[in-house]
Amino acid sequence: MNVAQEANRVLKPGGAVIWYDFRYRNPKNPNTLPMGRKQLLHLFPGYRMQLIPITLLPPLARKLGGLTDILYPLLANLTLLRTHYIGLMTKPNDGEL
Numbered sequence: 001m002n003v004a005q006e007a008n009r010v011l012k013p014g015g016a017v018i019w020y021d022f023r024y025r026n027p028k029n030p031n032t033l034p035m036g037r038k039q040l041l042h043l044f045p046g047y048r049m050q051l052i053p054i055t056l057l058p059p060l061a062r063k064l065g066g067l068t069d070i071l072y073p074l075l076a077n078l079t080l081l082r083t084h085y086i087g088l089m090t091k092p093n094d095g096e097l
Contacts, residue, residue: 004043011091017044019087023053035085044089051087053079 007017021035035043037051056076064071075081 002043008044008091013091013093016088016090017047019051019089020054020084022084024083037085040085040087040089044091046092047089048092049087049089051085053082053084054086055082055084057081057083 011017019035019040022032023034023036025034026032037049040049040051056072060075060081061068061072064075
């Protein structure tokens with residue numbers, strides 16, 4: 001059974017799913033698929049969704065070395081370099097859509 005279908009089945013109205021996953025395709029790992037906003041809306045129809053891009057591109061972050069404290073916050077301000085979503089998807093209450 002699809003994980004999203006099972007989450008929808010067991011969640012009470014007003015219950016929530018916390019989501020953290022990458023939003024871009026990984027060119028070094030073709031066996032993984034990103035989950036974008038459209039795909040999540042399809043998996044969790046009717047849910048209230050708050051998604052925030054987060055996590056600086058890990059290969060870049062690892063190369064910052066001693067400059068991490070200075071450069072990480074600056075680079076993380078560039079939405080394009082944030083590779084993951086963190087989000088809260090809340091199941092609608094009965095009669096709410």
